[in-house]
Amino acid sequence: MNGNTKEIVKKFNIRLTKSLGQNFLTDENIVRKIVDAANVTHNDLVIEVGPGVGSMTRELARRAGRVIAIEIDKYLLPALAENLSEYSNTVVINKDVMKVDLNEMLRAAKEEFMPDTVKVVANLPYYITTPIIMKFLEETPGIDMMVFMVQKEVAMRMTAKPGGKDYGALSVAVQYYSKPERVLEVPPHCFIPQPDVDSTVIRLNVYKDPPVQLENKETFFKTVKAAFGQRRKCLVNALSNSGSFTQSKEEIKEILKSQGIDENERGEKLTIMQFASLSNSFSAKKS
Numbered sequence: 001m002n003g004n005t006k007e008i009v010k011k012f013n014i015r016l017t018k019s020l021g022q023n024f025l026t027d028e029n030i031v032r033k034i035v036d037a038a039n040v041t042h043n044d045l046v047i048e049v050g051p052g053v054g055s056m057t058r059e060l061a062r063r064a065g066r067v068i069a070i071e072i073d074k075y076l077l078p079a080l081a082e083n084l085s086e087y088s089n090t091v092v093i094n095k096d097v098m099k100v101d102l103n104e105m106l107r108a109a110k111e112e113f114m115p116d117t118v119k120v121v122a123n124l125p126y127y128i129t130t131p132i133i134m135k136f137l138e139e140t141p142g143i144d145m146m147v148f149m150v151q152k153e154v155a156m157r158m159t160a161k162p163g164g165k166d167y168g169a170l171s172v173a174v175q176y177y178s179k180p181e182r183v184l185e186v187p188p189h190c191f192i193p194q195p196d197v198d199s200t201v202i203r204l205n206v207y208k209d210p211p212v213q214l215e216n217k218e219t220f221f222k223t224v225k226a227a228f229g230q231r232r233k234c235l236v237n238a239l240s241n242s243g244s245f246t247q248s249k250e251e252i253k254e255i256l257k258s259q260g261i262d263e264n265e266r267g268e269k270l271t272i273m274q275f276a277s278l279s280n281s282f283s284a285k286k287s
C-alpha cells in the first residue's frame with residue numbers, strides 16, 4: 001500500500017483531533033529528510049512517538065532494525081495496521097507516551113533485538129513537546145540520539161546560547177543532557193491540517209557523560225530555575241527572592257563573588273559551566 005497520508009486519512013474517514021496535536025506530514029520528502037537526519041540503519045532500535053497514520057513509521061520500518069511506535073489515539077490503529085502490514089519489525093503501542101515505562105519497554109525490546117544504537121524519532125504533538133522531550137532526556141538512559149519536529153520557537157529556545165532572549169531554563173536543561181542542533185525548517189503547508197506555527201527539526205546528540213560535574217543535580221536545576229524565574233532581576237535578587245535556598249542574601253553575594261560572577265549580572269548571561277559551579281557552591285554550603 002502506498003503511504004500517501006491524505007489518501008489514508010480519507011479512506012479510513014479519520015477526523016483529525018486538534019487537542020491531540022494531530023498535524024500529519026504530507027510531504028514525503030520531509031519525511032525522508034527527518035529519517036536521514038537520524039541516520040537510521042538496520043542496527044538501530046527506533047522509538048517513534050505519535051505515528052499518526054504511519055507516514056514516517058513506514059520509512060523508519062524500511063531502514064531500522066526494530067521500530068516501536070507509541071500512539072495515544074485508538075481510532076488511528078486500523079489505518080496504522082494496514083499501512084504497516086508489510087513490516088514485521090514494527091510494533092504499535094496504544095498508550096499515552098507519558099504513561100509508558102520507557103526503561104521497561106527498552107529492556108523488553110532488547111531481549112529480542114540487541115541494537116547498536118537506540119534513537120527516538122518523532123513529529124511531536126506540540127501541546128506536550130517539552131514534557132515528552134524531558135521524559136526521554138531525564139528518565140531514559142541508553143538513548144543515543146533524538147530527532148524531533150517541534151515548533152520553531154521551541155527549537156530556538158532549546159538551542160539558544162547564553163545572552164539571547166531565547167536562552168532560559170529549557171536551553172540549560174536540554175544542553176545539560178545533549179548537544180542540540182537545528183537541522184531543517186518545515187513550513188506549515190507540509191502538514192494537514194496546517195499548523196499556525198513554523199516547525200523545525202532538531203537533533204539531540206545525547207551525552208554519555210554530562211558536560212559538567214555536579215555535586216547535586218537537584219540543586220543545579222533549582223539554581224537554574226531560580227535564576228530564570230525573575231529574568232529581569234539581577235542574579236543576587238533572583239536567587240535570594242526565589243525562596244529556594246537557605247542562604248541569606250549576603251551569603252549568596254559571597255558565593256557569587258567566590259565564583260567570579262558579578263552579582264548584578266542577569267541569569268541569562270550564565271553558561272552551563274557557571275550554573276554548575278554556582279550550584280556546586282550552594283551544595284557545599286548546604287542549600
Ligand code: SAM
Binds near residue numbers: 126128
Ligand atoms: N507522525 C505523524 C506524522 O508525522 O504525520 C503524526 C504526527 S502528529 C504531529 C502527533 C501524533 O502524536 C498524533 O498521531 C497524535 O495522536 C499523537 N499523540 C498525541 N499525544 C500523544 C501522547 N500523549 N502519547 C502518544 N501519542 C500522542
